[in-house]
Amino acid sequence: MKKVLIFFIIIFRISVSQENIRIISLSHFSTRILIELEQEKKIAAQGWNNNIEFPEDIEEKLKDIPDISVGVPTKEKIYQYAPTHIIGWESAFTDKNIGSKEELKNNGIKIFSFESASTNGTIEILFDDLRKLGKLLLIENKIEEEIRKISENLKKFEYPNKGENILFISNVDKNPSLIGGNGLIQSISEKAGYRNVFGDINKNYFTADWENIIEKDIDNIIILAIDEKDFKNKYNKLLNKGYFNDKKAFSKNNIFYLNYIETAPSLHIAETAEKIALKKLYRVEKNK
Known part of the structure; x- marks a missing residue:
């Protein structure tokens, strides 16, 4: 070898x-x-x-x-x-x-x-990463133009807190995996104007007991998945567990799909913030 x-x-x-x-x-x-x-x-x-x-x-x-x-x-x-x-x-x-x-x-x-892919990732750190990448690949001007466009688009959707809570969940099995108060997706969701119900946890991904989750006041749930099929599978598991039947997220059908790729460093973080803010994410229609 x-x-x-x-x-x-x-x-x-x-x-x-x-x-x-x-x-x-x-x-x-x-x-x-x-x-x-x-x-x-x-x-x-x-x-x-x-x-x-x-x-x-x-x-x-x-x-x-x-x-x-x-x-x-x-x-x-x-x-x-x-x-x-x-x-x-x-x-x-x-x-x-x-x-x-x-x-x-x-x-x-x-x-x-990309440091912005780490636990401490933020939008500002993403911009630093992009500038370093531009210097490495000799495309500084192109990078600065992309950062300018992202910054302008983010300003359009930097909404005040709507007073709605949001839960980000990845693994929905025995030991559910959630998004805490650190990481790029947390930074993006703050721009969208929501309050992460686990924003006080100083991690990006972490596991919790179902008992600790269902005691939260949850207006919206975003399920992270690799594709739509994966989302529907996780969605059905949540339904079958019945833990959230009395939550606003279920009664108002505010359970959405977000591809993992949109939680990572991207040139589309402004679009992701907009989709979360305006609830333009895919969801399963009731009775279907």
Whole structure:
């Protein structure tokens, strides 16, 4: 195995000098952002998308980009594509996964991860990430234009608190996974004018007992899912549990679907804030 890896590294070092920027994107959000920044020709390969459903225009362009893994790719697979840059999850850059930051840098690879995808992510940190990405890929002007458009759109939907509570839920099984008061989606929901019922929890994702959830006053529920089918499955599980039957969210049918990709770093955070604020998210119509 080591001999094979050494072979790929040698070939990689030779090929790097013959190529311009060659990116391996290792997250669904970095892949989406790069394509929307018209950088798809620089993407040598992409992976670690966790079966997330992309928008149709992104899916179309992904047809021409090799998909190297659903989860973490092997080191051998990485070096096969001779990357000059690897962009994606921070957790990718460990010895256990594709190699430490030091190892990758020693092999001539520039690395970049989005701090805004971490527990402490905010809209402001996303803007910092985008500027760093622009500098790395030599597209600073394009990035500044995108940030300007996002900022202008966010101002349109920076509503005052509507007095409505919202629950973000991911896993609806025995140990439900929820969104707390940290992270990018919390920052976005604040712009939309809602109050996260678990906003006092200093985490982005956390687990809680059902007893702690149902005691909350819940006006709206947003179910995070990889696609519409996944949403409907989680929605039906909630119905069958019966925990929320007396909540406003159920009586008013304010239970919505939000794709995981919209909770991650994106050029569309203003649109996400608008959809949450105006309840323009998909929901299951009653009696259907």
